[in-house]
Amino acid sequence: MGGAGILLLLLLLAEAGMGVSWRPPKGKCPLSCSCSKDSALCEGSPDLPENFSPTLLSLFIEDNELGSISKNALRGLRSLTHLSLANNHLETLPRFLFRGLETLTHVDLRGNPFQCDCRILWLLQWMPSVNASVGTGACAGPTALAHVQLRHLDPKTFKCRAIELSRFQTVGESALGVEPFSYQGEPHVILAQPFAGRCLILTWDYSLQCFRPEEELSAPSVVSCKPLVLGLHLFVLAARLWGGSQLWSRPSPGLRLAPTQALAPERLLRPNDAELLWLDGQPCFVVVDASKAGSTTLLCRDGPGFYPRQSLHAWHRDTDAEVLELDGRPHLLLASASQRPVLFHWFGGRFERRTDIPEAEDVYATRHFKANGDVFLCLTRYIGDSMVMRWDGSMFRLLQQLPSRGAHVFQPLLIAKDQLAILGSDFAFSQVFRLDPDKGLLDPLQELGPPALVAPRAFAHITMAGRHFLFAACFKGPTQIYQLHELDLSA
Numbered sequence: 001m002g003g004a005g006i007l008l009l010l011l012l013l014a015e016a017g018m019g020v021s022w023r024p025p026k027g028k029c030p031l032s033c034s035c036s037k038d039s040a041l042c043e044g045s046p047d048l049p050e051n052f053s054p055t056l057l058s059l060f061i062e063d064n065e066l067g068s069i070s071k072n073a074l075r076g077l078r079s080l081t082h083l084s085l086a087n088n089h090l091e092t093l094p095r096f097l098f099r100g101l102e103t104l105t106h107v108d109l110r111g112n113p114f115q116c117d118c119r120i121l122w123l124l125q126w127m128p129s130v131n132a133s134v135g136t137g138a139c140a141g142p143t144a145l146a147h148v149q150l151r152h153l154d155p156k157t158f159k160c161r162a163i164e165l166s167r168f169q170t171v172g173e174s175a176l177g178v179e180p181f182s183y184q185g186e187p188h189v190i191l192a193q194p195f196a197g198r199c200l201i202l203t204w205d206y207s208l209q210c211f212r213p214e215e216e217l218s219a220p221s222v223v224s225c226k227p228l229v230l231g232l233h234l235f236v237l238a239a240r241l242w243g244g245s246q247l248w249s250r251p252s253p254g255l256r257l258a259p260t261q262a263l264a265p266e267r268l269l270r271p272n273d274a275e276l277l278w279l280d281g282q283p284c285f286v287v288v289d290a291s292k293a294g295s296t297t298l299l300c301r302d303g304p305g306f307y308p309r310q311s312l313h314a315w316h317r318d319t320d321a322e323v324l325e326l327d328g329r330p331h332l333l334l335a336s337a338s339q340r341p342v343l344f345h346w347f348g349g350r351f352e353r354r355t356d357i358p359e360a361e362d363v364y365a366t367r368h369f370k371a372n373g374d375v376f377l378c379l380t381r382y383i384g385d386s387m388v389m390r391w392d393g394s395m396f397r398l399l400q401q402l403p404s405r406g407a408h409v410f411q412p413l414l415i416a417k418d419q420l421a422i423l424g425s426d427f428a429f430s431q432v433f434r435l436d437p438d439k440g441l442l443d444p445l446q447e448l449g450p451p452a453l454v455a456p457r458a459f460a461h462i463t464m465a466g467r468h469f470l471f472a473a474c475f476k477g478p479t480q481i482y483q484l485h486e487l488d489l490s491a
Contacts, residue, residue: 029053039082048073058082062108065089071096079103087111091140092119095491104132109150113140116153118160118489125155160490163418165432165446165470169210169481171202175473178460181227183234184253187462188214189471190236191479192225199225199238199248204464211469211481217248217257224274228283237263237285237306239271245287247306261305263287269294273365277323279330279346284309286332288318296321296334298351310350313342320365326375326391333377335363341379343396357396360387369412371419371435378421380410386423388442400441402431408475411459415468415484420445424456426476448472452480 029035030049033042039058042049046065054076062084071094074080081103090112098104114120116139127134127150136150145153177192189211191200197220205212219225219238228235234250236257245268247261270291277284284300295314299306316336324331330346331354340360344351357363357379365380375391376399386404389396404410406426413420419435421442429449433442454477462469468484 052077055079060084061088063087067091069093069097074098074101077101082106084108085112086135086137089113091115093123095122098126098130104130107132108135110135110137112137114150115139115141116145116148116150117142118158120150121155121158121160121490124150124153124158127151158490160488162487162489163415163434163445164485164487165448165482166485167452167480168469168483170452171200171211171479171481173200173479174475174477175200175457175479176222176475177224177458178471178473178479179225179227180460180462180471181229183229184232187464188227189460189462190225190227191471191473192219192222192238194220194222194241197222199236215257217259219246223271226274226276226285228276228285230283237274237287239268239274239287241270244268245271263299263306264297264308267295267297267308267311272318273320275321275323277330277332280349286312286321286323288321288334290317290319290337292317312344312351320380322366322368322377324368324375327393333357333366333368335366335379341366355395357389359398360389364408365410367411369414369419369421372437372440374440376412378410378412380404380407380423382407386410388421390440402433402442406455408455408457409459413459413461413470415461415470416486422448422456422459422472424459425449426455430456448482451477453477 030051032045033040033049038056040052040056042061043063048066048069056077057079059080066088074097078100080101083104086108092115139145139148173193173196175191175193179190181188189202193200199217199219199222200213201215202211203214217236217238219240220243221241222238223241224239226237232252236248239245244265245263246259247263248257249260250257268287268289270289271287272290273288275286282300284298285306286298288296295311296318297308298310300309313334316338318334318336320335322333332344332351333341335341341357341363343354345354360379362381363379364382367378369376377389377396379387381404384404385401386407387398388400390399402423405428407424409424411422421433423431429447430453431444432446432448434445436443453472453474455475456472457475458473460471470482472480
């Protein structure tokens, strides 16, 4: 009988159970393991052996010195039903370790000192998604989770998604304000550049993959450039410290913006801010006046232009306005240099004083955001602590205090799924915070600072081609554009 015939006979006898022991082909069973026809047992090995038979059914790698394992270590074992990695030194397992092992019915991971942090999140999500029974053991760390069984952990409690802002582009001139708007379906940004004496409109350059100037409006000593889009009609209000505030207009695409109206020259003596709001279905602007003899003015559209409808808060040297909705009605919050911020509500076709904000002296600016059904307020203070407040149905109550140093802006921004707030500084790093939805408080996220970011005055978020950008208008330096990157800490 030839050699091939003898080998065939031996294999047939083995299948018939006639006492002939089976040995895997050379190189298929590592030296540190003992193998049978469909199982392998490895003990005392510092590394995970290689070259297992792809038809293996059971793989027991127990009581070894394994401290790590490659994500490809089990690749190709598509027949595997039983796997044990028990009693090793594994603090984590690589994501996708069990990819392609759909036949698994029993997995034993007990006796490993798992660190139950973001690296283990994928395992917690994998366990309920498979039909296999999994013995997982307990956490060795962190301290708060020590001795907790893995099967008792809730994947939803793991915070494994991080974001980071990195510098993307610089726009040459300093600026006091930045406003995003959409025109003809394309995102735009307008900068108020007082030293350059203009409102500068930027758009996205698809070929160069950056923002480029599209048009500029002559506006010496401008403090705010506020856009309004009505169909194909584009308006820009240019609030100026000297020379009078102006309304610019572009009736249709293809035309350039042109000045069309001088806005209330006898009332707007020293504008400091401008905001857009809608009242009874009509667009209006509120222009904040910081002069001793001036008053904040509400201008609403009437025919081709915008004309004064109401004077507010005369003689109080207002510095900032914030438009918000409370209890289903429009409200207006005014900050001034002489008293606590005052809240007005729209009633009977005009704004009426409703209340002021306690514990809020020397507030320079106010901004609001909504989260989980609540309305929050960010109050900027130049010296002392800036504050976060929450509306309780009748007034704003103090929620959180954050140290400020030379702050002119404390601005909330919703970027993708994250509610951020940026507290600017003229003398130190600006602080980026992120709202923790469980605690309802702002947690530190990142610092942005000199030499790039100097004396920020306004921030704005714009989305372009699925990418998120943050504009930072700086008073003592060029405008900075940052890009937001999302990081997966469980990878």
